[in-house]
Amino acid sequence: MTTIPNKNVAKIETAHKSAEQTPYKINEFFETIQGEGSFTGQPSIFIRLQGCPVGCSWCDTKHTWDIELSEQVNAKTMMTKKQETPQWANLTALQLLELVKKEGYQAKHIVITGGEPCMVDLTPLCDEFEQQGYSTQIETSGTFEIKTTKKCWVTVSPKINMRGGYKILDSAMQRANEIKHPIATEQHVDDLKMLLIQHQINNTAIYIQPISQKKRATELAIATCIANNWRLSVQVHKYLGIE
Numbered sequence: 001m002t003t004i005p006n007k008n009v010a011k012i013e014t015a016h017k018s019a020e021q022t023p024y025k026i027n028e029f030f031e032t033i034q035g036e037g038s039f040t041g042q043p044s045i046f047i048r049l050q051g052c053p054v055g056c057s058w059c060d061t062k063h064t065w066d067i068e069l070s071e072q073v074n075a076k077t078m079m080t081k082k083q084e085t086p087q088w089a090n091l092t093a094l095q096l097l098e099l100v101k102k103e104g105y106q107a108k109h110i111v112i113t114g115g116e117p118c119m120v121d122l123t124p125l126c127d128e129f130e131q132q133g134y135s136t137q138i139e140t141s142g143t144f145e146i147k148t149t150k151k152c153w154v155t156v157s158p159k160i161n162m163r164g165g166y167k168i169l170d171s172a173m174q175r176a177n178e179i180k181h182p183i184a185t186e187q188h189v190d191d192l193k194m195l196l197i198q199h200q201i202n203n204t205a206i207y208i209q210p211i212s213q214k215k216r217a218t219e220l221a222i223a224t225c226i227a228n229n230w231r232l233s234v235q236v237h238k239y240l241g242i243e
């Protein structure tokens, strides 16, 4: 029989307790296909957290910006809403794992997005899912310190000079496994190049994503990728008409 040293038992118990006790404000929880970046095509369970102060003018999830206590609902209401709303449910990792079972989700990859998920410590959430055999990924603007597990795949989509006035953190740029940048104009490309120089990023995979499905943004993204040997991310889910 294998004996687990006492200090490791204590560590496991602490992690489990933490997962039981740390609630997250969940705006959406659903299974789909990841449509962006390195994991494009990967069946995934998306966890969308409520709350973001970054203030991107073109944000397509503005309903996640504010955390209003009056918008708190139970898990069932959150899971059955038919449109985008600022409603959120307070759920722990263990409660989310129960929901996975209840909904019959099959995907083994978890994507934590927002909102801005890094406003909170994501370690207990990722840790619990990883212990159950899932891979984890977070998508962040790079404006908050990233607190997650070592194994977690970090996608930084740097939001430069947005209305909220937040700066891109060097720690976020260094932690990134991939950098995914939405562009519509040459200025966005120049902003990214400047950021990569400032933070001395040389070996991280760079994905350029057209800010919309419009022809002009797509053509600029293609030309930018070819000119810089970067990769194209086209939000496959939007072309497929899925969430």
Ligand code: SF4
Binding pocket: 052, 053, 054, 055, 056, 058, 059, 060, 061, 062, 064, 114, 115, 116, 141, 159
């Ligand atoms: S960081 Fe993301 S959620 Fe926040 S405003 Fe920008 S696009 Fe929207």
